[in-house]
Amino acid sequence: xxxxxxxxxxxxxKRGQNVTFRCDPISEHNRLYWYRQTxxxxxxxxxxxxxxxxxxxxxxxxxxxxxxxxxxxxxxxEIQRTEQGDSxxxxxxxxxxxxxxxPQHFGDGTRLSIL
Amino acid sequence: xxxxxxxxxxxxxxxAETVTLSCTYDTSENNYYLFWYKQPPSRQMILVIRQEAxxxxxxxENRFSVNFQKAAKSFSLKxxxxxxxxxxxxxxxxxxxxxxxxxxxxxxGITLSVRP
Numbered sequence: 709x710x711x712x713x714x715x716x717x718x719x720x721x722k723r724g725q726n727v728t729f730r731c732d733p734i735s736e737h738n739r740l741y742w743y744r745q746t747x748x749x750x751x752x753x754x755x756x757x758x759x760x761x762x763x764x765x766x767x768x769x770x771x772x773x774x775x776x777x778x779x780x781x782x783x784x785x786e787i788q789r790t791e792q793g794d795s796x797x798x799x800x801x802x803x804x805x806x807x808x809x810x811p812q813h814f815g816d817g818t819r820l821s822i823l
Numbered sequence: 824x825x826x827x828x829x830x831x832x833x834x835x836x837x838x839a840e841t842v843t844l845s846c847t848y849d850t851s852e853n854n855y856y857l858f859w860y861k862q863p864p865s866r867q868m869i870l871v872i873r874q875e876a877x878x879x880x881x882x883x884e885n886r887f888s889v890n891f892q893k894a895a896k897s898f899s900l901k902x903x904x905x906x907x908x909x910x911x912x913x914x915x916x917x918x919x920x921x922x923x924x925x926x927x928x929x930x931x932g933i934t935l936s937v938r939p
Contacts, residue, residue: 711867739925741926743927748932749931749932750827750829750916750929750932751868751914751927751929752929753927753928756926764926799868801927803925805925810925811858811870812870812925812927813870814860814867814868814869815867816866816867817867
């Protein structure tokens with residue numbers, strides 16, 4: 709069990725550019741979540757996958773955001789035409805469906821800074 | 824929709840002392856889970872303790888225990904024998920039981936500082 713891995717750890721980009729983050733969940737976990745955390749706040753749910761199916765998207769996820777999980781393994785989160793308000797920590801978590809009370813395991817996050 | 828409220832932004836405790844972190848929540852669900860997560864500075868968020876709403880017995884994990892009051896919708900975390908490594912942000916979180924989505928709803932968090 710190598711844990712949830714996120715890349716990159718930090719991303720600095722200019723406003724208007726596109727960015728893509730990657731999350732590799734714990735290998736046997738079939739559920740994968742994306743959260744966004746701004747300074748001094750708790751994480752907020754963005755979207756969730758069970759295997760390769762994206763089952764729910766938050767209203768926070770504008771049409772500039774897209775997430776994929778091809779083949780039900782790693783996931784990517786892309787933000788197009790970044791805005792200053794997108795600056796945040798993006799957290800990925802994974803868990804195993806079908807096991808009651810299964811906690812979510814979090815990665816270290818990707819910190820996005822928009823100049 | 825569920826909400827989780829952590830009204831204390833910061834707390835401080837002397838090493839070896841006991842501290843209690845407060846959390847209240849609001850939900851119309853009857854079956855759910857509650858969690859406390861710890862996020863050390865610039866480090867990964869990790870699970871501290873969890874409680875199933877259907878269980879009356881309060882959960883304990885070594886130095887960490889909860890006081891779960893379902894009727895009052897209160898879920899506080901007690902840390903005994905505080906250690907310097909307990910310094911972190913602590914988040915209370917709610918998860919609905921069952922259904923297709925097990926997303927977590929977090930409070931704003933509380934910054935705990937343990938003084939040597």
